Amino acid sequence: xxxxxxxxxxxxxxxxxxxxxxxxxxxxxxxARQLALLNVDVIEAGFxxxxxxxxxxxxxxxxxxxxxxxxxLARAVVKDIDSVAKALEKxxxxxxxxxxATSEVHRKYKLLKAKEEIINLAVxxxxxxxKYVDDVEFxxxxxxxxxxxxxxxxVEAVIxxxxxxxxxxxxxxxxxxxxxASIIRGLKENVKNINKAIISVHCHNDLGLAVANSLAAVKAxxxxxxxxxxxxxxxxxxxxxxxxxxxxxxxRDFYNCSTHVVTKELIATSRxxxxxxxxxxxxxxxxxxxxxFAHQSGVHQDGILKERTTYEIMKPEDVGLQKTRLxxxxxxxxxxxxxxxxxxxxxxxxxxxxxxxxxxxxxxDRKKEVFDEDIEAIIGVEETETPDFxxxxxxxxxxxxxxxxTAGVRLKLQDGLVVNNATTGDGPIDALxxxxxxxxxxxxxxxxxNIRAVTSGKDAMGEVYVNIDVNGRIVRxxxxxxxxxxxxxxxxxxxxxKVVATKPKYAHIEVKx
Numbered sequence: 001x002x003x004x005x006x007x008x009x010x011x012x013x014x015x016x017x018x019x020x021x022x023x024x025x026x027x028x029x030x031x032a033r034q035l036a037l038l039n040v041d042v043i044e045a046g047f048x049x050x051x052x053x054x055x056x057x058x059x060x061x062x063x064x065x066x067x068x069x070x071x072x073l074a075r076a077v078v079k080d081i082d083s084v085a086k087a088l089e090k091x092x093x094x095x096x097x098x099x100x101a102t103s104e105v106h107r108k109y110k111l112l113k114a115k116e117e118i119i120n121l122a123v124x125x126x127x128x129x130x131k132y133v134d135d136v137e138f139x140x141x142x143x144x145x146x147x148x149x150x151x152x153x154x155v156e157a158v159i160x161x162x163x164x165x166x167x168x169x170x171x172x173x174x175x176x177x178x179x180x181a182s183i184i185r186g187l188k189e190n191v192k193n194i195n196k197a198i199i200s201v202h203c204h205n206d207l208g209l210a211v212a213n214s215l216a217a218v219k220a221x222x223x224x225x226x227x228x229x230x231x232x233x234x235x236x237x238x239x240x241x242x243x244x245x246x247x248x249x250x251x252r253d254f255y256n257c258s259t260h261v262v263t264k265e266l267i268a269t270s271r272x273x274x275x276x277x278x279x280x281x282x283x284x285x286x287x288x289x290x291x292x293f294a295h296q297s298g299v300h301q302d303g304i305l306k307e308r309t310t311y312e313i314m315k316p317e318d319v320g321l322q323k324t325r326l327x328x329x330x331x332x333x334x335x336x337x338x339x340x341x342x343x344x345x346x347x348x349x350x351x352x353x354x355x356x357x358x359x360x361x362x363x364x365d366r367k368k369e370v371f372d373e374d375i376e377a378i379i380g381v382e383e384t385e386t387p388d389f390x391x392x393x394x395x396x397x398x399x400x401x402x403x404x405x406t407a408g409v410r411l412k413l414q415d416g417l418v419v420n421n422a423t424t425g426d427g428p429i430d431a432l433x434x435x436x437x438x439x440x441x442x443x444x445x446x447x448x449x450n451i452r453a454v455t456s457g458k459d460a461m462g463e464v465y466v467n468i469d470v471n472g473r474i475v476r477x478x479x480x481x482x483x484x485x486x487x488x489x490x491x492x493x494x495x496x497x498k499v500v501a502t503k504p505k506y507a508h509i510e511v512k513x
Contacts, residue, residue, distance in 0.1 A: 003257045005248060006224035007241065008200060009035050010044040011273060012057070013073055014238055015228035021277040028057040031229075032065050034272050038265040040241075042069040044097060044226075049074065049083040058084070062091035069135065071095035076125030085132035096129040096136050097167075098122075102154055103142035115150055119157050126161040137165035139202065144170040144179070148186050156191045165198040165224060170213055173206025173236065177216035184220040200224035203239045205231060210239035215247055218255055229273040230281055230288065242266045242287040242319070250313055267320030287319055294325040298333025301326050305335050328375070330364040337375075344372060344473060346379060371467070371476045376502050389414055389500040390440055390493050397485055399428045407431035409489065411439050432485065433492050440496050444468035444475075451484055464491040470499050 012028050015021065023031070028045070035043050045061040046054040058072045070091045074080035076098050088094035100122050107113055113121070122138060129136040138158040143151055155166050168187070170180060184201070188194055201217040201224070203210040214225050231240030245261045252258060270288035274281050283290045293316040295301050303310035304324060316324050326336050337357055341348060348356060359378045364370050391412045399405040408422030409432070421438040425431030429449070437443045448467040462484040466477045477495030481487035 301336035
């Protein structure tokens, strides 16, 4: 029988404790809606007593999110529990999460209380929470550093008091997998009423072991995992939800369990959290990093093209990506290079291919990544200088805190025709690029946008690089100007001009006048 593991998402509570990751109420609600699409089992929406903003976010999420348990955190203190109860009044499935430290170092230096007092406070906290809701979770903070015999007493007492879930936090990331699993096994074997409650785990990543510890606990019998999107959280963060979920899915044969998570929403959720918190996901981050499904080694690319499972244990589509990305660089081999040429629509003889591949390797030694326009230049379909099919004559931008971003462009074509168009967008650059698309008749999908100052001072030159996708072809554009808006427009047009230069079907495009 395959068991279901409850996924308790604490991105909006513990995740927000990442330095610099503060979220306003509307941003928290947006993330909660996405977590609902992801289909997590529990959303810990905040710590209501900590601030009016946290109270409001828990309250709004309780009102607006349906079908999922919404939890609020409280110390084992009456005012905290009352605050959570009030914030959760409109929740369909409210949960009050009560916590109290139990380790010796916390008892001695933070709480100044004896073991008996800790147990009494924990029981009182659980019983008070049960006056408001049926679903109460209790966490003995710093459980992984708590004496096992005392932890057993605490867990047994709070379950007797009515706690339906008991969480065993590795609050400071001290545990290692074997040690943490032994704690879970110790509780399962020695707490007399353990079958009356769900055992949960909550791991921090101070030693880089949060996911490993969580999975070791699952193997030892834990039924709920507390985690965050992208692994954000206090200090080095929490266990990453996407890694936990995909490990369970990919190694179902080993863990013999599953989750309710809709994994195709993982990428969308990761990107939303990254955007709203400002915490960028590292390129090599497991599951959701930019390089997670990218291959550059020639041996790997050859294997992937022959059979995906040679070098990929997960399908990119399962996490919300369209396909695997083969990055062409100095380590790429003939198979990947030939495959990309075919994707671009070119048919080379064997001799032409070998000459092109030799030139590709020469260029790849000088560049980290070889782009489509580089390949087309190699096979002789592009001139070194890109003709200016479209020239920027002028542009205008209108934006502000209370204004809809609007951009207008005036382009001059090779035959002297002048085209004017204006449109709106999500921001000034988005509006600008949409106006260019409208004017050229070539819709591009922005893949990457980078800007840097090439000189110092207030009048510094700004260099803009863009990568755009036009019908599956990635094209790079570049421009420099003291006006970064102008540089952005020219870089985008530089990429569009490359498309026109190498694709005959665009030679006689119809533009909107």
